[in-house]
Amino acid sequence: MNGKKTIAIIGNPNSGKTTLFNRLTGSNQHVGNWPGVTVDRKTGHVCHDGVGVDIVDLPGIYSLSPYTQEEIIAREYVLSDELDGILNIVDAANIERNLYLTLQLISLGLPMVVALGFMDDVRAQGVQIDVAELERRLGVPVVPISAKKGENIHDLLDELAHGMRVPAQQPTYLHGVGAAIRQASDLLRPLPLRECSLPFYAAKLLEGDKELWAQYGGDMPRDMREQLDALAEGMHSHANSTDNEMVLADALYDYIEEVVRACFKRPKEHKLTVTERIDRIVLHRVWALPIFAFFMFLMFWTTFGPFGSWLGGGMEYLIQELISPAVQAGLTAVGTAEWLINLICDGIIGGVGSMLSFLPQIVILFFFLSVLEDTGYLARVAFIMDTLLRRIGLSGKSFVPMLMGFGCTTPAVMAARTMENDADRRMTIMLTPFMSCSAKLPVYALVAGAVFPAHQGLVVISLYVLGILMGVLAGFLLKKTIFREVSSGFVLELPTYRMPSFKGTVLNMWQKAKDFITRAGTIILLMSVVIWVLQNFTPTLAVAQDAGTSILGVVGTLIAPIFAPLGFGAWQESVALLTGLAAKEAVVSTMSVLYGVGGGAELTALLGSVFTPLSGYCFLVFTLLYMPCMSAFATIKREMGGWRWAFGAAAFQTVLAYLAALVIYQVGSLIL
């Protein structure tokens, strides 16, 4: 191998960046995290012509402004010394806005190559592109490609290995603003900045970029700062404006329009694109909603309906009925101590297994999400639903995660990844657990059946509605307290519809599944062991003879008085709620064990005498609203990026649950 270099692949969202990345690196990828944030950091490796190239997939961005999480990550990375060059993917069918980022990247002065993607789409529209002229005007090599068909990928690899070059000219040095940027670049020379990127720094400082001023403004000698201010002043007064951000954006886009006029020959009449024709139907004022409802139903029904449950049940059968007994038999045969067998089979396989039984549903859900996102429909969902969700301080993109929450909180929280605004995403994650997940249904069915035999259905529906109302209320609360920052609004591209690639979809599903399994193998494993120990040992660490004397039982007895004002003060209920943290449906099995009765009719009859209708309802309200199960909790921790957030969310939910049940019980007692 002659050398090794690191290249960042950068492009607009929906520019075909991921497809190209997959095409270049194949399955030779590693998914990690950018430090401190939950944006995936993907790296891949390719060896071409004796040169090893590490490719870092930067998040899709529209510009190098420091506003969104993605932009900040990308900007920090391209200004770091880690990379040797930039591969900029440009959507040829959406050339003007894509070149805006290209010009900013050129101002970094790093070796660069532009991949002109979606060439087949452009040709279908009858557009002709003069690539040589485009290359000349941009001053960097341009390779027209089609990532999907693999067109010219070999040429692109040649460029990456040998041909990348430093931009021949600086288009940022444009008429009107060029002189000021060039002078500012010279002024900045004494600062410890990468020399080739001075045009970038100069333009950004003249614009008044807050981040860069905060970073370098303090170290600047006074005369440097004064001269910069004078240049900035001259720049906007020259353009009859008061705002250099606008002056510069105008200048860049003017230049781009000139380039596009020179290099792109469009047919005289504008043919409606496929995307425009699809949107006429899919975003039709009347038909949009029914079509949307149909897609959501299809996704929900496949994931959580018969098909998904069947796969989930199969997984559970595999683990509980086949693997667990086999392990048990094996361990017994080699003479393992009984408590250890118990720990491994009941504690670990039981705990991790109950989480793994979600795996098929998660894979199906991510299949749909991946297709929704890759086709471009997800942006349309946001467009359709935005008005409704904005009322509670969310945005249109929260809809899909919230809907998934009715199935299972764990994948729903993961689905919130599709949201780019961080505050919106965090709020969605915190509110999703209020959507009553399907594991709570057995609890509702049991208790409601016991205390409201005549109105069971109505009671269950009222709980779902209450969950939604509490979600709305919690949304208002959060918006007024921790998420007060002004949202960046709802300026969202409605991207061109594309056929998702099979390879990309499978790869995406596999990565999500792997991520989930890793988590089951680590944090869930640990939590399963902890819960098992709590359930099987007394506080003096002797083996508990019955659940009541175990640590969990003792804790349950201890905390039972806390629940007395809510109407259910028996220790059995408290313990049931604690085991509900392992999995919500465990509330039912725990009650049947603790009350020493079999399931079904026997338990129903008994609960009818334990609960009054009011206390039974309050128990259900608490079950509905308190912190989600450990699988969801671990996912929230992962997605929010820290224990502080996860515990904060859990405390928030539990306190709300307590208050809601308290109010209902106390007010109810007065009335009844």
Place this chain on the structure above:
Amino acid sequence: MKTLNNLKPGQSGIVDRITAEGALKRHFLDMGITKGVAVTMERVAPFGDPVAVRLRGYSLSLRRAEAKKIVLEAGA
């Protein structure tokens, strides 16, 4: 003063200036909403808000409150 929000589906206009500040202004500029660019109102969402406009060969959706911050040239 005519803003982007005043356009009906099918109507077009030329951007004169934007009155947004901070992150929103930056976002508008980055998405290609600059002085002199032609925008066409494409459609309105089923609940009346947001709207979708077409400019520079692509579709962009934004809320009505945001569209009010994009001032169009008078006449036409």
